[in-house]
Amino acid sequence: xxxxxLYIAIGFVILIFGADRFIQGASSIxxxxxxxxxxxxxxxxxxxxxxxxxxxxxxASLQGKPGLxxxxxxxxxxxxxxxxxxxxxxxxxxxxxxxxxxxELPLLLAVSLGVMALMMDGHLSRLDGVIxxxxxxxxLTWLFLLSRKGAxxxxxxxxxxxxxxxxxxxxxxLFWFFTGLGLLIGSSQLLVHGAVTIAxxxxxxxxVIGLTIIAVGTSLPELAASIVSALKNxxxxxxxxxxxxxxxxxxxxxxxxxxxxxxxxxAEVLNRDFPMMIGLTVAMFVMGYGIGGRGRINRFEGxxxxxxxxxxxxxxxxxxxx
Numbered sequence: 001x002x003x004x005x006l007y008i009a010i011g012f013v014i015l016i017f018g019a020d021r022f023i024q025g026a027s028s029i030x031x032x033x034x035x036x037x038x039x040x041x042x043x044x045x046x047x048x049x050x051x052x053x054x055x056x057x058x059x060a061s062l063q064g065k066p067g068l069x070x071x072x073x074x075x076x077x078x079x080x081x082x083x084x085x086x087x088x089x090x091x092x093x094x095x096x097x098x099x100x101x102x103x104e105l106p107l108l109l110a111v112s113l114g115v116m117a118l119m120m121d122g123h124l125s126r127l128d129g130v131i132x133x134x135x136x137x138x139x140l141t142w143l144f145l146l147s148r149k150g151a152x153x154x155x156x157x158x159x160x161x162x163x164x165x166x167x168x169x170x171x172x173x174l175f176w177f178f179t180g181l182g183l184l185i186g187s188s189q190l191l192v193h194g195a196v197t198i199a200x201x202x203x204x205x206x207x208v209i210g211l212t213i214i215a216v217g218t219s220l221p222e223l224a225a226s227i228v229s230a231l232k233n234x235x236x237x238x239x240x241x242x243x244x245x246x247x248x249x250x251x252x253x254x255x256x257x258x259x260x261x262x263x264x265x266x267a268e269v270l271n272r273d274f275p276m277m278i279g280l281t282v283a284m285f286v287m288g289y290g291i292g293g294r295g296r297i298n299r300f301e302g303x304x305x306x307x308x309x310x311x312x313x314x315x316x317x318x319x320x321x322x
Contacts, residue, residue: 021177054253062260064261075273084242195214
């Protein structure tokens with residue numbers, strides 16, 4: 001059994017390193033071909049931070065473990081808001097200054113509600129998966145058009161220009177892109193193997209493992225990226241990483257088990273996990289959108305998000321020991 005914990009620990013370390021190399025390679029390739037920093041930030045880096053969830057869910061679904069994939073998608077979104085944004089705002093309050101993010105926040109809320117409505121029948125079908133993939137294509141297209149129309153004085157564009165203007169030479173960029181991708185795939189296999197073994201040994205559902213261990217682990221790249229961005233006084237990137245990752249998790253990660261391993265899922269997904277994710281998304285929307293004032297996630301609000309995440313983890317723990 002100790003080998004399973006070792007697999008998970010090693011998998012997390014390689015996953016974080018691989019995700020960072022993959023994003024660096026992908027963004028450098030784009031910059032070598034003249035792609036704007038704003039487009040790199042909104043599409044390539046945003047998608048890259050969700051690469052761990054995408055790879056883990058793909059492998060879990062191919063192995064016939066859709067519960068792990070669904071738990072990974074929802075759990076990562078919950079961790080991104082409660083743990084990543086909450087912990088980051090605890091140390092450095094985050095101001096939402098970008099009009100681009102003000103458009104993305106309602107989109108995330110709409111996608112969250114739409115995906116929940118799609119799954120209200122308790123069954124994730126191939127048609128559901130296809131609809132989610134179509135939604136992903138539409139969202140990517142919208143973000144592409146948004147980046148093309150991005151105002152030069154939008155704070156997030158300035159932050160992206162300072163962050164993603166430099167690029168590795170094309171050969172180095174290609175090397176790290178494919179190396180990072182290989183590390184992501186290998187580490188994800190270790191994670192899934194270790195998680196499934198532990199779940200089987202303790203009689204814990206794959207859904208709960210996906211919502212806890214795997215979700216937190218695959219959210220570590222977002223946590224690192226958000227903290228670093230906040231320390232660099234780039235709050236819009238810190239928040240944008242979470243918003244973009246959550247959109248991709250719902251449309252890309254959730255679609256994979258629908259297409260690869262369709263079928264019914266645990267009722268607690270709708271009764272417990274979706275409401276928690278929607279609640280945190282609404283809270284982030286109210287804080288970040290600045291209804292009646294300027295968008296800001298202060299330390300008190302960050303603490304509230306973090307405590308909500310901790311409370312949710314306790315609920316999951318109680319479901320295991322009950």
